[in-house]
Amino acid sequence: MGIFDYFRQPRQKSASVAKERLQIIVARERAARSGPDYLPAMQQELLQVIRKYVQVDDDAVQMNVDREGDCEVLELNITLPDDKE
C-alpha cells in the first residue's frame, strides 16, 4: 500500500465479493443436488404448462425442498411477468 492509498475511499475488496457470490451459488447448487432426482424434470414440465397460458422466463419456476423435522416441504415459486408491457 503506497502513501496515497491511505487517502482513497475504501471500497469492497474483490475477494469478499467472490466469497459472497460463491456462498450463494454453492448453497443453491447443494440444495438442488440434495433434492429428489425428478425435481429438474418436474420444473421443466411445470414451465411448459404455465407457458400455455402466460409467457414467462426460463427461470420463472423455482423449486426447493426443505426439511422440517420428519416433514419434507416442497416450495414452489412462480414469477409472473409484469403487466405493463
Add this chain to the structure above:
Amino acid sequence: MARIVVITSGKGGVGKTTTSAAIATGLALRGHKTAVIDFDVGLRNLDLIMGCERRVVYDFVNVINGDANLKQALIRDKRVDNLYILPASQTRDKDALTQDGVERVLNELSEDFEYIVCDSPAGIERGALMAAYFADEAIVVTNPEVSSVRDSDRILGILASKTRRVEQGGEPIEGKLLLTRYSAERAERGEMLSIEDVGEILAIELLGVIPESQAVLNASNAGQPVVLDEESDAGQAYQDAVDRFLGEERPLRFVDVPKKGFFGRLFKG
C-alpha cells in the same frame, strides 16, 4: 490391498496432474510402492510431467483391452524407487474406459502396490467418474478463484454419491482440500479468496496449501515432479502435504506475508 487415491478438481488447469505427480513421487520417496495412473483418455499429459514421455509403449486402454499386460505398460521411474506410471491412451474412443476394465486393472495393481494415485481428467465425464469411482480417498485440487471453488463443490457432490463405496452401502469418501496457486500477498490485500474463505465454503479438511511458484513451471518444463525440487517453496509445500496425507502433523508454510518495515510499507506497492 492398495489405497486408491483420486486427484480431482472438476475445473481444468488447476494443477491435478502436477499434484498427482508430486503426491505419487512423495509417497514413493517415503518407501511406499506407488503407481500413478493417467485417466485422461485422449489427452495424455502425466507422462510429460513425469518426464517419461519417450518411454511410453503401451497404455491404460491397451491393458484394459488385453493388448498388453500391466508389466509391459507400467513405466518404472528412473529417479525414484517404488514409483511406476501407467500412461493414458490417446485413443479418441471415450468409452474405452469400461468400469469392468478399470476395476480389473486396479485389482491387479492392488496386489502389488501400496498406493494407486488416479490422475482424473477435468470435467465430470466418464474419465473423471471412473477415476473417482473406486477411490478410497480423494484430494480435491482447488485454486482460490470462483469457478474452481464452485467446480470443486460439484466434485464433492459426486464423491458423496457416485463411488463404489457409497453404492455398496459404505461411508462416502471424504475429499481433502489442496489449495494451489495461492498468493498470501494477494489474499492479504483482499484480491484473492483466503484459505479460510475457501475452507468455509467447501467445508472439508485442508490437506495443504501450495503457493503460486515459478518452481512449478520449471519442474514441468524439465519433466521433474516438483517435490524433487527440495529447495523450492512449492516442492516443500507438497512434501508437507504428503506427510499430512500419511497422518503426520505439519504446520502450514508459505501462507504468511513477510512483514515489511515502516519505509517499505510507505513506499512500496
